[in-house]
Each structure stands twice: as structure tokens, then as C-alpha cells.
Amino acid sequence: MAIVTGDRYLEKLVKFVEEQAGPLIDGTLVLKLNPAGLHYVNSRLESLHELENLLSGAPVDYLRAYVSDLGDHRALEQLRRILRLLTELKVVSVLPLPTRDPTPICLVPFGRLRVLELRGCDLSTSAAKGLLELRHNLEKIICHNSTDALRHVFASRIAEIKDSPQWNRLSFVSCACNRLVLMDESLQLLPAVETLDLSRNKFAKVDNLRKCTKLKHLDLGFNHLRSIEPFCEVGIKAIKL
Structure with missing residues (x-):
């Protein structure tokens, strides 16, 4: 070969x-890179x-x-x-599952992305450069097998959660299949999220959803949950366990 x-x-x-160029810019074709x-x-x-x-x-x-x-x-x-x-981008590792590619991710050239998909990248080893700057445009993010902590996706690594910027346009989040243990405080930075897929992780407790006031659809299937009491705090229309 x-x-x-x-x-x-x-x-x-x-x-x-x-x-x-035409289909890529108008969104009918999605650029896919490793x-x-x-x-x-x-x-x-x-x-x-x-x-x-x-x-x-x-x-x-x-x-x-x-x-x-x-x-x-x-x-x-x-x-x-x-x-x-470009308004949409996929970055997908060619390595076999569940291996993650440790190559640093830089999204600086993509200033107008509304949809981002990351699969098999390793955001826990190093921060994705330029990701936080996309918070003004990004409406949908899919991050599978790419992180050990939600805060590595949504929060600054050098600041407290309370000092990290919010994602005011992000309405769809899927962080399934990451082996995540904690629904950490970075979820408080997602006030506009309507669909949240956190399935196929290792959560034992539901937490930090109180500020997700627009949340309608929550998928927590295939986790290690022991209680569903926190769901009463938010007006979720559809919950999948």
C-alpha cells in the first residue's frame, strides 16, 4: 500500500x-479530516x-x-x-477503536463552524486549540471516544468553571462513548442545550443540569445510575435511561 x-x-x-468549494460552503457536503x-x-x-x-x-x-x-x-x-x-467539519481518527489519536487538534482555521464532530481524537491529552473560540457560532457538537472529562470540551483548562465562557448557541451535544465518570460543572456552561446525549459512559450520579434550562431530551442510557431524583429539578420532556 x-x-x-x-x-x-x-x-x-x-x-x-x-x-x-460550493457544496462545502453551503453545507451539502461535509469536510472530513483525520x-x-x-x-x-x-x-x-x-x-x-x-x-x-x-x-x-x-x-x-x-x-x-x-x-x-x-x-x-x-x-x-x-x-x-x-x-x-465552512460551517461543518468532521475530524475522525483512522485508528481502530477504542484507541484515540493523540495528535493535537487545532480548529483555528475554522472560524464559522456551526457543526463539529470529533471521533477518536484525544482532547484529554491536550486542549483543542480554537475550540472555545467557536462558542459564538457552534450549534451542534458530537464528541465520541475523545475525552476523559466534559470540562476538556466545554471549559478553559486554565480558569475556574465560573470564569469560563458560556456556549450560548450550542443546542445539541453528544458526548457518548467516552467512558466519562462525572457529569462535571462544565455542564453549567450550556444554557442553550436542548438535546444532551451522555449515553454509554460510566456516570453513577446525575449532576449539574440545573442551569440547562432549555433541556428537552436527555439520553443517559448504558450508564451506572443509581437514582433519578435530580431530574425533578429540570423540565426535561424526554429522558432515556
């Missing part, structure tokens, strides 16, 4: 994105940004060498423009 190198991956991605591929794309886009910062005042010979090393910088510019316009 032929091995696709980073440059080859990028070349194929650039071609695909250019050919399918963590390693996304990491390489980000490294090249960061190099492009460095090049742009060097354009004023740098020696011509130096710039020529830099551009040569970067490759087709015009193609990268086009790729960056399209990625900024």
Missing part, C-alpha cells in the same frame, strides 16, 4: 476543496502566516527560499479562504 505523505495529503485536500492530516494542514497554514509577516523588509533571496520551501503558497491561500467559510 502506498504511503501518503504530508505534502501528498495536502495536495489532495487542496484539489478536493477547490473542486467542491487528526494527523489536520495537524499537517495547520502547520503549513502557520508557515504561510509567517511568510506573510516577512513580506515587508526581508531580503529577496531569503523570501525566494522560504516560498520554495512552503510550496504553492497561492493554493494554501485559497485553501485558507475556503476553510474560514
Whole structure:
């Protein structure tokens, strides 16, 4: 089997994105990347940004060498423009379950995402760069087999929960199949959530739903729950245990 190198991956991605720009931007087609591929794309886009910062005042010979090393910088510019316009993205590991890909996730190029799906990524090893900045746009997030704690998805790692920003547009959350133990305080940052899927984890206690005032559908199937008393605190229309 032929091995696709980073440059080859990028070349194929650039071609695909250019050919399918319309459907990708209008949401009829969803871009799907693996963590390693996304990491390489980000490294090249960061190099492009460095090049742009060097354009004023740098020696011509130096710039020529830099551009040569970067490759087709015009193609990268086009790729960056399209990625900024995407409203939906999937990042899916190619590793067999239940393995998680430890490659760091960076979502900085995707400033307008409304739907994000992460499968087999490892957000517990390192924070997903740019994820919290998407809270102004993100309406739906699916995070399966990708974290050991809800706060690694929804809260800042360097601040207390009370100082972390809220997700005021996020109405659909699915964090199933993560082997989660605690419904931690980061759930208090989801005031707009209407559908919450926390099935197939290891919760023994229902907690921190009091501020989820718009919650209508809650799935806690295949957990280790011993009591359902906290459900009385919120007006949930449909509960699955």
C-alpha cells in the first residue's frame, strides 16, 4: 500500500476543496479530516502566516527560499479562504477503536463552524486549540471516544468553571462513548442545550443540569445510575435511561 505523505495529503485536500468549494460552503457536503492530516494542514497554514509577516523588509533571496520551501503558497491561500467559510467539519481518527489519536487538534482555521464532530481524537491529552473560540457560532457538537472529562470540551483548562465562557448557541451535544465518570460543572456552561446525549459512559450520579434550562431530551442510557431524583429539578420532556 502506498504511503501518503504530508505534502501528498495536502495536495489532495487542496484539489478536493477547490473542486467542491460550493457544496462545502453551503453545507451539502461535509469536510472530513483525520487528526494527523489536520495537524499537517495547520502547520503549513502557520508557515504561510509567517511568510506573510516577512513580506515587508526581508531580503529577496531569503523570501525566494522560504516560498520554495512552503510550496504553492497561492493554493494554501485559497485553501485558507475556503476553510474560514465552512460551517461543518468532521475530524475522525483512522485508528481502530477504542484507541484515540493523540495528535493535537487545532480548529483555528475554522472560524464559522456551526457543526463539529470529533471521533477518536484525544482532547484529554491536550486542549483543542480554537475550540472555545467557536462558542459564538457552534450549534451542534458530537464528541465520541475523545475525552476523559466534559470540562476538556466545554471549559478553559486554565480558569475556574465560573470564569469560563458560556456556549450560548450550542443546542445539541453528544458526548457518548467516552467512558466519562462525572457529569462535571462544565455542564453549567450550556444554557442553550436542548438535546444532551451522555449515553454509554460510566456516570453513577446525575449532576449539574440545573442551569440547562432549555433541556428537552436527555439520553443517559448504558450508564451506572443509581437514582433519578435530580431530574425533578429540570423540565426535561424526554429522558432515556
